[in-house]
Amino acid sequence: MALLEVENLQTHFRTPDGINRAVDGVTFHVNAGETVAIVGESGCGKSVTSMSILRLIPEPPGKIAGAIRFQGRDLLTLSDREMRAIRGNEISMIFQEPMTSLNPVLTVGRQIGETLRLHQGLSARQAEEKAVEMLTLVGIPEPRRRVREYPHQLSGGMRQRVMIAIALACNPKLLIADEPTTALDVTIQAQILELMRDLKRRVGAAIVLITHDLGVVAEVAERVIVMYAGRKVEEAAVGPLFNHPKHPYTQGLLGSMPKLGSSLHGDEGRLAEIPGLVPSLKQKIPGCVFAGRCPQVTDLCHKVAPALEEKAPGHVAACHYALKDEALAA
């Protein structure tokens, strides 16, 4: 059994001008100790998916349907109290903006200790001891001094380390990281990614990494889910996804990225463009969500939504025309 099984997740929001289908039928699983990346552009529903797993979506106006099974229990059927016992304990989350997600009036020690006192019943002193330990784990120098400091006294990279320390304090089985390095500079990003890789080896938590940065995905993920307009359009292990993308959207996304080192090989031609815009999520889309921008579109695409189909072993894509590998086609 997978650690996390998300089945036909639908998160819709009621808005004055209609229902916004932010996530519209997404199914995936995460195995224990695995790193799965969810990638896509703004508005594709990747963050809403992660917030839905922890039930952080306000209801109403939001509405979550489907099933989210964590270790076999459906999180959508739990009471608020049961849910609180899971958040920050068995599943924890790292947010994008470390400045706004830390409390500016509490010391970082208090904030790391809070989850420990709440979930593990540690005393204030024990919690502080453990907070020092966590700061050491995430590589903050002088942890004894830092534990009594406030967020504004730390740099952006250090704040993100504190966020990671808070998230890992209770030894969660699943860590959801929503754009954990997007707000950071590249040299600091490299440090944080290295830290996440290292911690994963040591702590063994499964990670769901939400990002728009395909470079980050290639560096840390084992399996990748590509989302577009609220739906999953492709899923594969990281190597096949980057080397043999099956869905035209994934192909377009990879083609539109300039590659570092392009001037060395002299391949500085024009970037591939994906024409047009993401469709509005307020209308029900009967066909393929990518039909309006797809270079290979046909009438069929506008009428019938393609099912997710295995195109190669362990590689699924939702496209009528993506070719199957010979082994599967035979």
Added chain:
Amino acid sequence: MSAALLDVTDLKKHYPLKGGLLGGTTGYVYAVDGVSFQIARAETLSLVGESGCGKSTVGKAVLRLFDITSGQVVLDGKRIDDLSTGALRAVRRRVQVVFQDPFSSLNPRMRVRDILAEPIRNFGLAKDGRDLEARVAALMDKVRLPRDAVNRWPHEFSGGQRQRIGIARALAAEPDLIVCDEAVSALDVSVKAQIVNLLQDLQQELGLALLFISHDLAIVEHMTHRVAVMYLGKIVEVAPKRSLFAAPKHPYTEALLSAVPVPMPGKARERILLKGDVPSPINPPKGCRFHTRCPYAFDRCRAEEPRLNHVATALDPGHVAACHLHDLPAAENPLAVAKGAALVAA
């Protein structure tokens, strides 16, 4: 360098820090601390570096959005940093800007037509009302937006479309130089490609010079001619693109290249992880400003500030870097070999 369109010499911008008992100046933020570079006509120079390195401040100084502390900014042979407000008007037409955030850089209460017409009127470029309309329509064509969209409001457009409007507004004044301050950073990958292609097309078509300020090295490599790398208020390396990416000659550039995540899973790369954070520009380190994080620093780096000097590369004579390592014999200089390819994945 009389041929250069823009010639910046020893530019400094220090912001005073107020405070203390009597509210006097207690120190300075050395945001930009002695920066020199040139941009030729129809050339793209990229300024790269991490947050707080002063790259945006340089852009604002070129636009003269404030008075600089010292140094010179010369546009087309004429000093512009000491011009009076009145004399500046003509210069402002020639240097325009595209900002990062297309959501806050367009006035939400102006229709697209008025946004584009304002600079045309302001600089008296149109002969009459009909000419004005024609110019606005031509601008829409240039940035590939439908002409009838001029009657719409900014909020009716997506981020990429708004950035097109921002570019059209910059073009309206018929400038020689456009400062693009993180102009594509806020956009999604697929839209980013559209805008990058548009900027390149416009540059070729109109012979524009671009000062392209960005932290995204892959985009910079794709669209620039030359690159200047900034660290803590100083330029540490300037080189033609290919030379810089093939053989970085400053340890910071090298680390920056190796830190960029590359969308090629499983590729072995040489990874240089810098320790710690960028020091404060209020109290920059003595000697070389990078010595606190440099993996190769030695005694001289802590004492003496290196100057931008020409470094020998196989590829290009125009490669300068500020690093003491290049005074060492080649055998002891870790930057002597070209290892750009190993850094960015072979």
